[in-house]
Amino acid sequence: MLSSSLEPQSDAASSATSDTDVPVAGLKGKLLNHLEAAPLRASQRLPSEREMIERFATTRVTLRDTLLQLEAEGRIYRENRRGWFVSPPRLRYDLLACLPFRDMVESQQRVASTEVLAAGEVAANAVIARRLGIAEGSVVYRITRVRRIDGRRVLHVCHHLRRDCFPGILDFDLGAHSLTDLYRHEYAIRVSRVSFELASTVFDAEAAAALNAAQGSPAQRITRINFDQNGRAVDCDDEHWRHDAIELTLSAAPQS
């Protein structure tokens, strides 16, 4: 059971009331914060909300506010109607290393896995067409995947590929192979320039469902366009990450 790990030990509680070293508002939920700092391991499930309101002698709304707060801080996360969990450490994601997902994850002693949700052909809408420099309505490949780290679904990504660049690419096992590896080895296309657009928002309905996240959970959007050695945009992707799952890094010479 989890009962011992979250017990608001009397000494901790009394020190919290006497200590004013934590200047945050005395909102009851900061108990949680303290208690969390101690003995909870990554991905461990918190007790149910109803159990916690009893244990901390508070109400549903107050507790919920507190949990949402901790979620925004990236300390806990939730799975839709399943419960609250302690966030694992963030994956360091080097934007310019351009490592395949699996390599990046495994280099940090984590376990990666990928699941293909859909792969097919669609007509490019205005946004995709503009990004790829093709005519609106042109047919492109569209690949939607979900990626996991240590079993946790953290990334929903939707690729759009120029069909003239990668004919027949859907016949490969897209769950097993890295796209960039396929580009290089099967199509002799190397990514020689990337362009990113980053913003923090919330999950849309599709991504939320795919990641088992609640609609309205905070998300990090990463839109990326890949250019080949001839400066031609060959594909783009829209990534939506659980915002607590990554820390982006980047090192480069500024364009003076």
Place this chain on the structure above:
Amino acid sequence: MLSSSLEPQSDAASSATSDTDVPVAGLKGKLLNHLEAAPLRASQRLPSEREMIERFATTRVTLRDTLLQLEAEGRIYRENRRGWFVSPPRLRYDLLACLPFRDMVESQQRVASTEVLAAGEVAANAVIARRLGIAEGSVVYRITRVRRIDGRRVLHVCHHLRRDCFPGILDFDLGAHSLTDLYRHEYAIRVSRVSFELASTVFDAEAAAALNAAQGSPAQRITRINFDQNGRAVDCDDEHWRHDAIELTLSAAPQS
């Protein structure tokens, strides 16, 4: 008065009930979403919460959830105990352009201003020392500033500068001059490499107070280290942005 702009016009309401084109949960607050899409201008203040619960026939908690949701989406923001406002368009922030803040803002037809909160000398803690490659406890310059776009406080930034690189820099008017300009013209130091670390979190107490944001509002953290032409780390800064204020962009060659 604002009364007319947010009126839930009966035709709009009826069309909302018949239209199922918006698949989001029928949570009442999506009314707000619709209404917002229409006639509200950037930075315009929403009616008070008490006024809205009456107008939409809902309760405080429900309305608040909805507002927090819209805040997470980046569509509205709040100032501490002052009210809710419509978010202006995001500033496009090119990480590698390394434009001074003022230039970047003005190039997008917005108005920038800067306020120096504090400037002095402090002993480098472990984190700062590691970033700058100096001994822990070495004295460094520390500059804290708040930046505004169109009058709205959007950025709290804390710089740490190596004192041996920039002797006497505190004597300049740090509210008027760009730091990178001072580096170049007064100290002959050019930034030839930058290293970033990005994560989405919430404001800490200090930044929240400085920006007039509620504690717990979502924030985008940008930590940056600048290296000079000799590869030496000369300064670093910790930026906390209102998360709805920026959209980060970036274009570069990947490190193969």
Place this chain on the structure above:
DNA sequence: CGATTTCTGTGGCCTAGTTCAGATGCCCCG
């Protein structure tokens, strides 16, 4: 033994209030 159904526990979402503290502006007084 496998597939289906049912049941229970969970978060999601909602109602209807109250108390508190900061922000603002008004007004009065010097």
Place this chain on the structure above:
DNA sequence: CGGGGCATCTGAACTAGGCCACAGAAATCG
């Protein structure tokens, strides 16, 4: 005309419940 106090308006935080939809496991049926 300027400054200090005070009333008012605001969001912040909280109490005490309720119903609903979905997830997961257990029980049941073919």
